[in-house]
Amino acid sequence: MIEFSFINHILLPPLLKGVWITIKIIILSAPAGLVLGILIAVGRVYGNRIISFLCTAYTTFFRGTPLLVQLFILYYGLPSVGIFFSPFTAAAIGFILCSGAYHSEYIRGAIQSIKKGQMMAAEALGMNKFKAILYIILPQALRRAIPGCSNEITSLVQYSSLAYMVTCIELTGAGKIIANRYFKYTEVFLVIGIIYLLMVSVVTKFLDMLEKKLKIPGLG
Amino acid sequence: MPEEKKIILQVEDICKKYGKEEVLKGISFEVRKGDTKVIIGPSGTGKSTLLRCINQLTIPDKGKVWLEGEEVTHSKKSINQFRQKIGMVFQDFNLFDHLTALKNIEIGLIKVKGIKKEEAKKKAIEELRQVGLEQQANLYPAQLSGGQKQRVSIARALAMDPSVMLFDEPTSALDPELIGEVLEVIKMLAIKGMTMVLVTHEMGFARSVANEIIFMEEGKILESGPPYKLFNNPKYERTKKFLKKITELYGESDEKND
Numbered sequence: 059m060i061e062f063s064f065i066n067h068i069l070l071p072p073l074l075k076g077v078w079i080t081i082k083i084i085i086l087s088a089p090a091g092l093v094l095g096i097l098i099a100v101g102r103v104y105g106n107r108i109i110s111f112l113c114t115a116y117t118t119f120f121r122g123t124p125l126l127v128q129l130f131i132l133y134y135g136l137p138s139v140g141i142f143f144s145p146f147t148a149a150a151i152g153f154i155l156c157s158g159a160y161h162s163e164y165i166r167g168a169i170q171s172i173k174k175g176q177m178m179a180a181e182a183l184g185m186n187k188f189k190a191i192l193y194i195i196l197p198q199a200l201r202r203a204i205p206g207c208s209n210e211i212t213s214l215v216q217y218s219s220l221a222y223m224v225t226c227i228e229l230t231g232a233g234k235i236i237a238n239r240y241f242k243y244t245e246v247f248l249v250i251g252i253i254y255l256l257m258v259s260v261v262t263k264f265l266d267m268l269e270k271k272l273k274i275p276g277l278g
Numbered sequence: 279m280p281e282e283k284k285i286i287l288q289v290e291d292i293c294k295k296y297g298k299e300e301v302l303k304g305i306s307f308e309v310r311k312g313d314t315k316v317i318i319g320p321s322g323t324g325k326s327t328l329l330r331c332i333n334q335l336t337i338p339d340k341g342k343v344w345l346e347g348e349e350v351t352h353s354k355k356s357i358n359q360f361r362q363k364i365g366m367v368f369q370d371f372n373l374f375d376h377l378t379a380l381k382n383i384e385i386g387l388i389k390v391k392g393i394k395k396e397e398a399k400k401k402a403i404e405e406l407r408q409v410g411l412e413q414q415a416n417l418y419p420a421q422l423s424g425g426q427k428q429r430v431s432i433a434r435a436l437a438m439d440p441s442v443m444l445f446d447e448p449t450s451a452l453d454p455e456l457i458g459e460v461l462e463v464i465k466m467l468a469i470k471g472m473t474m475v476l477v478t479h480e481m482g483f484a485r486s487v488a489n490e491i492i493f494m495e496e497g498k499i500l501e502s503g504p505p506y507k508l509f510n511n512p513k514y515e516r517t518k519k520f521l522k523k524i525t526e527l528y529g530e531s532d533e534k535n536d
Contacts, residue, residue, distance in 0.1 A: 276420020
């Protein structure tokens with residue numbers, strides 16, 4: 059039987075602290091990862107050969123290696139070259155870098171789906187490349203990329219649990235400590251699972267609303 | 279007298295190669311203020327490439343372009359300053375899909391010319407009225423018919439107060455019943471004295487509106503002259519054949535009875 063007094067008094071207080079850390083990680087990493095993704099995607103499509111190559115190398119590395127390995131490098135590896143991050147910072151940086159790589163692929167696909175004539179018309183009006191990208195290409199491409207980017211953000215909510223592997227005690231980490239102490243793995247991880255489900259639902263709902271709000275006839 | 283009118287656009291010896299294929303083999307012509315020049319010719323003869331070479335959307339391999347006496351090619355000035363003065367209308371409209379008709383016109387004014395928002399809006403509405411679409415100001419491109427889209431795109435180019443307008447087959451992507459409304463707008467511009475270069479297959483229209491028709495074939499100007507001369511007394515058999523074929527195909531409904 060699930061004991062409610064255990065959940066209410068012993069489990070929930072530390073979990074809520076953990077949830078707060080998780081939320082902080084997400085609120086920081088999701089927008090920063092998206093911005094990074096936009097920059098990388100634009101660099102890949104419109105950059106010169108060097109920039110384009112660097113952006114491709116970036117995505118290849120971060121999509122091609124396990125996130126956990128990336129986090130270990132950031133937290134356990136970098137101190138050997140004199141760079142120290144707090145667990146929270148290491149986790150946040152890792153998530154930003156990783157989700158940026160995934161976002162960039164969704165956004166790149168969306169940019170490449172925009173008809174060439176859009177850029178041509180912008181340039182014919184006298185816009186430079188930068189303005190054309192900012193005012194004409196990205197507003198269209200980002201709308202098209204919303205479903206893919208939403209997917210990445212909901213994944214981020216879930217893989218934020220890896221933060222505890224670099225000793226950043228967020229939701230999963232907080233739960234694991236309690237579970238270990240009381241040997242109540244089922245209850246603890248069931249509750250944690252429900253909390254993740256709630257968070258993902260809220261994020262999904264928010265992103266759906268955003269997509270609807272930004273919807274333009276004939277685009278998307 | 280036409281000879282005394284100021285030269286707006288001058289094109290000299292434009293050449294362009296794509297790989298081994300020579301698309302343009304030395305094109306030269308000039309356009310004077312208020313002129314309407316119509317470029318005709320079989321498809322694949324480089325007419326669209328020529329227009330794009332004028333505002334450097336395609337960089338020619340050789341040749342020079344002057345706009346109002348200033349050299350556009352090899353200029354120290356940014357090409358964007360010239361492009362503002364060269365309005366361009368595309369075959370497939372290229373309206374910005376995420377912006378309403380009104381915003382499509384405003385954006386160049388605000389982001390390129392740096393005009394204040396309220397002023398830009400006023401100007402944009404005025405331009406929409408000119409092409410008869412002020413009722414459609416808040417519709418997105420996907421909500422407009424082809425003819426309406428093309429009229430908005432003409433208004434977008436006009437709003438920049440260009441010295442010359444380039445039209446790249448402006449009616450070729452339209453359903454037949456929508457061609458008239460677009461030609462009507464272009465005709466109105468001609469009457470108002472806008473300087474224009476058009477690539478088109480609408481021979482009736484060319485005949486009634488152009489001061490000069492340029493017949494291009496295989497990347498060269500084969501012959502050029504006023505419409506009556508080209509239609510009634512062309513120098514080359516090839517010109518005659520082309521005009522006959524294209525007139526049969528597109529009709530002459532727009533011909534003026536003069």
